[in-house]
Amino acid sequence: MTKTPTSNSTSVITLATLRDMKQRGEKFTCLTAYDASFASIMEDAGIEVLLVGDSLGNVIQGHDTTLPVTLADMIYHTQCVNRGRRRALIMADMPFMSDAMPAQAFDNAARLIKEGGAHIVKLEGGEVMAETIRLLSERGIPVCGHLGLLPQSVHKIGGYRIQGRDDQSAEKILADARTLEEAGADLLLLECVPPVSPRKLLTQ
Numbered sequence: 662m663t664k665t666p667t668s669n670s671t672s673v674i675t676l677a678t679l680r681d682m683k684q685r686g687e688k689f690t691c692l693t694a695y696d697a698s699f700a701s702i703m704e705d706a707g708i709e710v711l712l713v714g715d716s717l718g719n720v721i722q723g724h725d726t727t728l729p730v731t732l733a734d735m736i737y738h739t740q741c742v743n744r745g746r747r748r749a750l751i752m753a754d755m756p757f758m759s760d761a762m763p764a765q766a767f768d769n770a771a772r773l774i775k776e777g778g779a780h781i782v783k784l785e786g787g788e789v790m791a792e793t794i795r796l797l798s799e800r801g802i803p804v805c806g807h808l809g810l811l812p813q814s815v816h817k818i819g820g821y822r823i824q825g826r827d828d829q830s831a832e833k834i835l836a837d838a839r840t841l842e843e844a845g846a847d848l849l850l851l852e853c854v855p856p857v858s859p860r861k862l863l864t865q
Contacts, residue, residue: 674709674750676781676803676847682709691752691850695721695738700745708749713739713779715754716812727812730756732769739777752805752848753779757813760784763793770802783850785811787837791844798845806841808834810853825854 672678682689691710694700695717703711717738718730739753753773760766766784773779781803784790794804809824818824825831838849 673748676750679709679750679848694742694745696741697745700742700749701747704745704747704749711742711746711749711751712783713742713751713753713777715756726815727754728757728815732756732759732772735759736772736777739773739779743778750780751778752781752783753777755782755784760790760793763796766793767796767800767802770797770804774802781805781847783807783848785813787833788840791840794841794844794846798847803847804845805848805850806838806846807850807852808837808841809851812852821853823853823855 679689689709690707691712692703692708693714693716694703694711695713700711713735715727715730715735717734718724718727721738722729722734724730735753735756739751742751755766755769755773759769770782773782782797783805784793785807787808790806794806797804810821811818812821815821825834834851834854841849
């Protein structure tokens, strides 16, 4: 199926573009890319957001989890994607334990943007990441929060499992989403949650 390009298919995509699309009730697409070739192909298809995921640990490096991926790996692959990008917004994952403390996250996020060419960084976790998101946001670093299944917590949760199946866990995801938004998160990504959460996501 061919994707319909956004109204101005030659303009560079920014967070302001995505906000405008949301206000107009338009959807935008995000796909994962690890190199210049796939970034270019996705550009041709009209994809608005290119995610340089730490899933490269599984897909490219052959690991069982994303945990061995380093910041240097993420910078390198973000650079590759940036070379194939013409107008899409580039989002890069903060790898495992690169954002354990707010100051550490600030330094590493700055490197992903300055050296890698990312436009926004994505980090996993709920309320515990609010202080970090606030620090980054206040200093001009765009942030995408990541809720639901958290691959970097795979050992803690005991595998890759659907999250938010029951009312209690759905309520926690919703509460975390609101907290991250209030902390300054520009986007939120939900991974591996039911299409309709319990009680229609607690009446939203």
